[in-house]
């Protein structure tokens with residue numbers, strides 16, 4: 001049985017991961033919080049609100065990293081990169097769900113994947129990974145005449161925008177249409193902007209309350225429009241996907257793997 005560790009066990013996703021691991025009887029062998037945190041030593045399940053699981057929280061450090069074979073990281077870009085370096089040093093596999101990465105930060109994940117197996121995905125739900133395929137099909141059929149907009153909504157606490165998922169949907173659509181997302185993306189509009197250039201892919205961001213995560217790919221033509229929408233109603237959905245990825249990574253060779261591979265979906269364009 002793979003031994004699994006959780007970085008950032010005090011985060012929203014960290015707590016969901018501990019809760020789902022308990023529900024699925026997946027034994028966690030380590031869970032960390034920031035070094036120096038007063039939470040060190042508390043029971044990880046108690047912190048997550050699912051009852052004791054008999055696992056004391058550790059400070060994030062090499063000694064803790066040695067306690068699990070696969071580490072799941074839903075923290076933030078900077079701590080994630082420090083944790084990635086620890087996992088490379090200790091030759092541990094990683095499932096990374098962190099979004100809002102710069103190109104340079106993503107390249108560091110790519111480099112690390114030459115030494116350890118890594119799954120990185122901006123969204124670990126089955127539905128969103130299916131949506132990426134549906135959006136490519138819609139783009140192939142409608143994309144040369146329809147206007148394409150990606151709309152996402154998240155809770156007030158989210159730090160990055162657009163969401164990692166919205167960016168992945170935009171990138172998938174752009175790839176299937178042979179467009180370069182950097183050239184065609186439009187992030188928000190204001191003022192006398194003129195008529196919409198057809199080749200652009202627009203992004204709109206909503207932030208409010210406790211919205212877990214909604215994404216729509218809109219294909220708007222003259223006379224009809226198609227909307228493909230996914231709504232997450234629980235963070236446990238993402239946690240289930242991440243733990244599935246952690247179990248899937250067992251005995252994998254170093255490499256950068258996708259959630260499409262974990263879920264056995266066909267390769268995207």
Ligand SMILES: NC(=O)C1=CN([C@@H]2O[C@H](COP(=O)(O)OP(=O)(O)OC[C@H]3O[C@@H](n4cnc5c(N)ncnc54)[C@H](OP(=O)(O)O)[C@@H]3O)[C@@H](O)[C@H]2O)C=CC1
Nearest residue numbers: 008010011012013074075079097098099121122123124238
């Ligand atoms: N791929 C997917 O399916 C999903 C991805 N995400 C992504 O996961 C990430 C986390 O989301 P969420 O759980 O809502 O965020 P939270 O803010 O709830 O959790 C962030 C975690 O990172 C830790 N952290 C933040 N800054 C530091 C730091 N400087 N040093 C050490 N630890 C730090 C926090 O520690 P502390 O508690 O001590 O502050 C906390 O444990 C985001 O990038 C989000 O977009 C979210 C859901 C699904």
Ligand SMILES: O=C(O)C1=N[C@H](C(=O)O)C[C@H](O)C1
Nearest residue numbers: 099122123158163164165213
């Ligand atoms: O921050 C979140 O909460 C989420 N982030 C991910 C993203 O940026 O796409 C995935 C999910 O929508 C929740």
